[in-house]
Amino acid sequence: MIRLEKRPSPSRFWATATPILAVIATMIAGGIMFALLGKDPLEAIRTIFWDPLFHETFGPYSRPQLLVKAGPLILIAIGLSLGFRAGIWNIGAEGQYIVGAICGAGVGLAFYPTDSVLLFPAMVLAGALGGWAWAMIPGLLKVKFGTNEILVSLMLVYVAESMLASASQGLLRNPEGMGFPGSRNFKEFPAGHNAEIFTNSGMHWGVVAAFIAVIFAYILLTRHMLGFQVRLTGEAPRAAKFAGVKPARLILFSLGVSGALAGMAGMFEVTGPAGQVSIDFNSGYGFTAIIVAFLGRLNPIGILLAGLLMALTYIGGELAQLMLGLPGAAIQMFQGMLLFFLLAMDVLSNYRVRWLRKEVTS
Amino acid sequence: MRSVKTLLATAALAVGFAGAAAAEDPTKVGFIFVGPVGDGGWTYEHNQGRLAVEDHFGDAVETVFQESVPEGADAERAITQMALAGADLIFTTSFGYMDPTLAVAAKFPDVKFEHATGYKQSDNVSVYSARFYEGRAVQGTIAGHMTKSNIVGYIASFPIPEVIRGINAAYIHAKKVNPDVQFKIIWAYTWFDPAKEADAAKALIEQGADVILQHTDSTAPQAAAQEAGNVITFGQASDMADYGPMPRVSSIIDNWSPYYIARTQAVIDGTWSSVSTWDGIGAGMVGIGDISDAVPAEVKAEAEALRDALAAGEYHAFTGPLTKQDGSAWLADGEVADDGTLAGMNFYVQGIDGEIPQ
Numbered sequence: 001m002i003r004l005e006k007r008p009s010p011s012r013f014w015a016t017a018t019p020i021l022a023v024i025a026t027m028i029a030g031g032i033m034f035a036l037l038g039k040d041p042l043e044a045i046r047t048i049f050w051d052p053l054f055h056e057t058f059g060p061y062s063r064p065q066l067l068v069k070a071g072p073l074i075l076i077a078i079g080l081s082l083g084f085r086a087g088i089w090n091i092g093a094e095g096q097y098i099v100g101a102i103c104g105a106g107v108g109l110a111f112y113p114t115d116s117v118l119l120f121p122a123m124v125l126a127g128a129l130g131g132w133a134w135a136m137i138p139g140l141l142k143v144k145f146g147t148n149e150i151l152v153s154l155m156l157v158y159v160a161e162s163m164l165a166s167a168s169q170g171l172l173r174n175p176e177g178m179g180f181p182g183s184r185n186f187k188e189f190p191a192g193h194n195a196e197i198f199t200n201s202g203m204h205w206g207v208v209a210a211f212i213a214v215i216f217a218y219i220l221l222t223r224h225m226l227g228f229q230v231r232l233t234g235e236a237p238r239a240a241k242f243a244g245v246k247p248a249r250l251i252l253f254s255l256g257v258s259g260a261l262a263g264m265a266g267m268f269e270v271t272g273p274a275g276q277v278s279i280d281f282n283s284g285y286g287f288t289a290i291i292v293a294f295l296g297r298l299n300p301i302g303i304l305l306a307g308l309l310m311a312l313t314y315i316g317g318e319l320a321q322l323m324l325g326l327p328g329a330a331i332q333m334f335q336g337m338l339l340f341f342l343l344a345m346d347v348l349s350n351y352r353v354r355w356l357r358k359e360v361t362s
Numbered sequence: 363m364r365s366v367k368t369l370l371a372t373a374a375l376a377v378g379f380a381g382a383a384a385a386e387d388p389t390k391v392g393f394i395f396v397g398p399v400g401d402g403g404w405t406y407e408h409n410q411g412r413l414a415v416e417d418h419f420g421d422a423v424e425t426v427f428q429e430s431v432p433e434g435a436d437a438e439r440a441i442t443q444m445a446l447a448g449a450d451l452i453f454t455t456s457f458g459y460m461d462p463t464l465a466v467a468a469k470f471p472d473v474k475f476e477h478a479t480g481y482k483q484s485d486n487v488s489v490y491s492a493r494f495y496e497g498r499a500v501q502g503t504i505a506g507h508m509t510k511s512n513i514v515g516y517i518a519s520f521p522i523p524e525v526i527r528g529i530n531a532a533y534i535h536a537k538k539v540n541p542d543v544q545f546k547i548i549w550a551y552t553w554f555d556p557a558k559e560a561d562a563a564k565a566l567i568e569q570g571a572d573v574i575l576q577h578t579d580s581t582a583p584q585a586a587a588q589e590a591g592n593v594i595t596f597g598q599a600s601d602m603a604d605y606g607p608m609p610r611v612s613s614i615i616d617n618w619s620p621y622y623i624a625r626t627q628a629v630i631d632g633t634w635s636s637v638s639t640w641d642g643i644g645a646g647m648v649g650i651g652d653i654s655d656a657v658p659a660e661v662k663a664e665a666e667a668l669r670d671a672l673a674a675g676e677y678h679a680f681t682g683p684l685t686k687q688d689g690s691a692w693l694a695d696g697e698v699a700d701d702g703t704l705a706g707m708n709f710y711v712q713g714i715d716g717e718i719p720q
Contacts, residue, residue, distance in 0.1 A: 178705070327429070
């Protein structure tokens with residue numbers, strides 16, 4: 001019999017060491033998988049983790065791409081982590097991301113072809129508001145009627161996907177697009193385009209926003225009363241009650257912030273790297289960000305690193321497909337292993353494994 | 363005499379070929395796929411085309427591919443990386459890659475690009491697509507004859523001209539042989555999602571459909587029909603012969619191999635230029651899979667005659683008199699649709715219930 005016993009106080013050392021161990025374990029297990037697929041495991045792992053950064057042909061292109069890919073993940077994950085810390089589970093960031101993109105792009109397209117410098121800030125605001133409003137639906141339902149925010153926020157993702165399909169075929173469709181779905185391309189609309197701030201740096205405003213979010217979240221959690229309440233609610237709900245934390249306020253706050261950040265991420269993405277509102281514009285950032293939040297230990301600095309690591313596995317994975325002919329599914333499995341090992345290590349650092357001999361009763 | 367000439371020519375070609383291959387690196391041909399190569403449908407057939415290129419050219423050509431590339435921001439990176447990896451010719455095989463393909467093509471003027479099913483060309487971007495609607499006409503004929511409930515279910519993917527053309531072509535020809543036929547259409551909003559496609563098929567069967575047509579790429583609707591029994595289906599993009607003779611009674615097969623080989627040859631010869639290609643059954647880009655024994659012989663003969671007429675160019679799948687759904691006239695008696703209208707088709711023909719989602 002195996003039994004898990006909760007450790008009285010998990011070691012701080014292991015809390016930081018487990019993500020690194022999980023990465024190493026993933027490399028080993030992934031290497032075995034690649035070897036079984038008939039590829040050189042060392043070459044595969046080098047292609048995934050090293051080539052995107054230092055390969056002489058790909059490096060100069062993929063280094064900036066790391067920021068492009070990590071930006072939205074970090075921005076969304078930071079918002080989610082606040083709620084997750086307080087035990088409020090916003091699973092629907094993907095939906096808030098979509099609605100933010102529709103609202104942000106919608107405001108931009110409404111003023112096409114203006115060249116006002118005020119347009120872009122207005123679009124950012126609209127994106128944030130859209131995501132915020134979408135997150136307020138599960139928030140208010142939970143506060144007023146006690147519904148489960150996990151279910152409501154998740155189901156709203158599918159509603160948002162339908163809205164996206166409708167927007168790209170109707171309301172926001174490019175009038176010069178010959179009836180095909182998809183909006184105008186923001187790359188041809190400079191006032192609304194989320195362009196790179198420096199050419200070839202990968203730095204667009206969404207990446208800047210992600211860095212700002214990391215700093216703000218860090219200050220909030222370490223220096224601010226609200227951050228203290230968030231942490232307290234998650235760690236000791238009863239104590240939080242005695243300390244005068246109002247759960248309703250906290251729920252609305254954390255869902256609202258995560259919704260607004262996800263909405264902004266969507267807006268930056270649709271007007272920048274993606275370029276246009278299209279039916280398939282969302283590619284799962286809202287869900288991947290959940291992994292990033294946990295991989296980063298719900299800690300702002302951790303999330304920053306986790307987002308970059310996740311981006312690395314994506315871009316490295318693409319290179320491995322391209323250069324070594326690895327199947328796409330193998331790359332997804334490799335990413336899945338990362339989460340699996342992290343969660344497994346988590347269990348081991350929080351719990352002690354006890355081997356119990358079955359007692360014989362006569 | 364003639365055979366000697368051919369032999370000599372072949373030998374000369376082979377020598378020239380070997381010389382070229384030895385002197386230069388192999389030509390690198392890249393493919394960007396929207397689904398996994400094992401989807402059994404759309405991407406599977408594009409990958410068959412890739413393998414045909416490898417077979418045909420041997421060591422003179424090297425191919426690379428990336429599968430399951432999302433149509434959003436990731437596409438541009440995937441295509442760029444392929445160009446950086448030294449590809450000379452890149453096929454981007456889904457509509458959603460249109461703007462990313464053009465963006466990358468502008469940065470790599472020496473690389474040739476081929477975008478499937480789009481409408482934007484540039485100096486180094488060609489577009490190509492197949493007249494799948496010709497196959498739909500054949501399907502519609504079989505469906506109209508075979509349905510007993512007079513309800514034909516249609517799993518549509520996205521409301522784009524390509525899909526709407528298919529619905530119209532199938533409906534026109536089903537109606538021609540069976541005036542009581544009715545179409546029920548479900549929009550799945552996906553090209554490949556077995557779970558969603560199976561749900562759509564089941565919903566249509568519950569509504570009385572005994573023929574299921576699909577414009578999505580997985581075999582899930584075939585499996586759902588098999589389970590229900592007495593429902594017929596058609597393979598989509600790929601033959602899906604595993605599901606024959608019932609429920610799969612025929613199929614539309616995309617055959618990209620000749621095109622991919624010809625375009626690769628053009629790059630090798632240095633004769634590549636930007637073109638817009640839209641081929642049908644006649645050119646071999648669209649194939650009609652074997653019509654199984656579940657279909658009565660006279661229906662089979664009628665469907666095959668239609669196929670041959672389409673291939674020979676004697677008959678056009680959109681021949682008047684045809685009226686739009688809103689009652690306005692479209693084509694006069696004997697008039698055929700022009701390619702411009704077909705390319706941007708955004709209306710149903712008269713008789714189809716429901717609206718195209720906006």
